[in-house]
Amino acid sequence: MRFCDFLSLLSRRFGGNPGWRAACVRRYMCLARCRYLGLPLLLPLPYDHCGTPDATELTAEPPEVMQRPETMALPGALPRPWGPSSSRIAVHSFGFWEGSSGFEADRSELTPAQLDLLDGLRRIPTPEGFIVADLTSYWVDITDSGGRVVSYRAAATNVMASDEPDLTLPTLDIDTLEPFLETFQCLSASATRDRFGTTPSPEPPMDPSSEPDVGAPAGSELPVVSTASPGCFHGIFAPVECHDTWLRLQVEVAGIYQLSALDCFEQLEIAAFGADGSSELGSAFGAGGSCPVLTQEFAAPGTYPVVLRKTNLAGCGAPAAAGDFTFRVLPQPAP
Numbered sequence: 001m002r003f004c005d006f007l008s009l010l011s012r013r014f015g016g017n018p019g020w021r022a023a024c025v026r027r028y029m030c031l032a033r034c035r036y037l038g039l040p041l042l043l044p045l046p047y048d049h050c051g052t053p054d055a056t057e058l059t060a061e062p063p064e065v066m067q068r069p070e071t072m073a074l075p076g077a078l079p080r081p082w083g084p085s086s087s088r089i090a091v092h093s094f095g096f097w098e099g100s101s102g103f104e105a106d107r108s109e110l111t112p113a114q115l116d117l118l119d120g121l122r123r124i125p126t127p128e129g130f131i132v133a134d135l136t137s138y139w140v141d142i143t144d145s146g147g148r149v150v151s152y153r154a155a156a157t158n159v160m161a162s163d164e165p166d167l168t169l170p171t172l173d174i175d176t177l178e179p180f181l182e183t184f185q186c187l188s189a190s191a192t193r194d195r196f197g198t199t200p201s202p203e204p205p206m207d208p209s210s211e212p213d214v215g216a217p218a219g220s221e222l223p224v225v226s227t228a229s230p231g232c233f234h235g236i237f238a239p240v241e242c243h244d245t246w247l248r249l250q251v252e253v254a255g256i257y258q259l260s261a262l263d264c265f266e267q268l269e270i271a272a273f274g275a276d277g278s279s280e281l282g283s284a285f286g287a288g289g290s291c292p293v294l295t296q297e298f299a300a301p302g303t304y305p306v307v308l309r310k311t312n313l314a315g316c317g318a319p320a321a322a323g324d325f326t327f328r329v330l331p332q333p334a335p
Contacts (some may be wrong), residue, residue: 274304
């Protein structure tokens with residue numbers, strides 16, 4: 001029924017008949033008998049397969065289905081999330097399709113345009129009713145000058161998402177949060193799931209003195225991370241097998257940068273290469289819950305290949321952990 005719930009939300013958003021969801025549920029049960037509910041069957045919508053609904057099917061919304069929050073009357077004036085005393089914001093997101101990502105910054109690190117957009121954040125009543133699967137949801141922490149942290153939730157289309165850790169938090173209107181999200185380009189883990197720029201790692205050599213092959217793959221399809229966005233918590237996906245994830249690090253200003261991983265698992269190596277990809281500049285290792293941190297100087301602006309090399313502690317052929325972890329790039333003071 002979640003398919004019908006989601007399409008009902010879209011219908012209401014664009015002025016469709018509010019009784020569409022009831023008809024969809026009935027026709028969906030008919031569709032379940034039509035072999036496999038694949039994408040080609042979804043495109044024509046259920047009516048093509050199960051007949052056109054009569055007028056009685058489009059009369060009323062079932063009582064368990066909520067109205068979109070923006071159509072509800074606000075109970076007075078809800079407090080604005082961001083104000084003159086707000087000193088820091090942290091936004092972390094997750095969705096089945098998008099994976100994880102995040103952004104954190106102090107007020108002093110935000111641009112005037114970003115501050116204006118945060119002033120426009122608004123709360124809405126926390127929705128009730130059904131929960132939609134696979135949508136992207138957001139956890140937002142806003143800290144004031146006294147160190148007090150208030151947490152909020154938000155989700156695509158202003159509904160409740162199945163992957164949210166706490167559905168009872170006060171809710172931000174996603175339509176007021178999205179303009180702020182568009183001001184930074186942090187990598188979502190989905191950008192590293194499709195295998196673009198990634199290659200499986202071989203079993204580690206038995207001879208410790210043997211050197212693995214070095215050299216970065218060529219190609220413009222590698223995901224890009226930039227030193228111009230130090231607030232980003234870039235999402236990276238690591239599969240079950242041993243795996244290399246290649247990135248292009250765009251160094252905007254020459255200097256020393258810290259390349260680090262958070263929430264890693266198994267064994268992880270971070271290695272940075274020269275701009276031509278032929279020589280390794282430096283590397284760092286972490287294993288058993290200790291994540292690697294590489295401090296590396298880049299002598300000139302440019303694009304530098306970086307590899308995040310995951311190997312399994314029990315060997316590449318053994319069962320191992322998989323999932324998202326975080327990659328960060330932070331400028332460091334000159335010595």
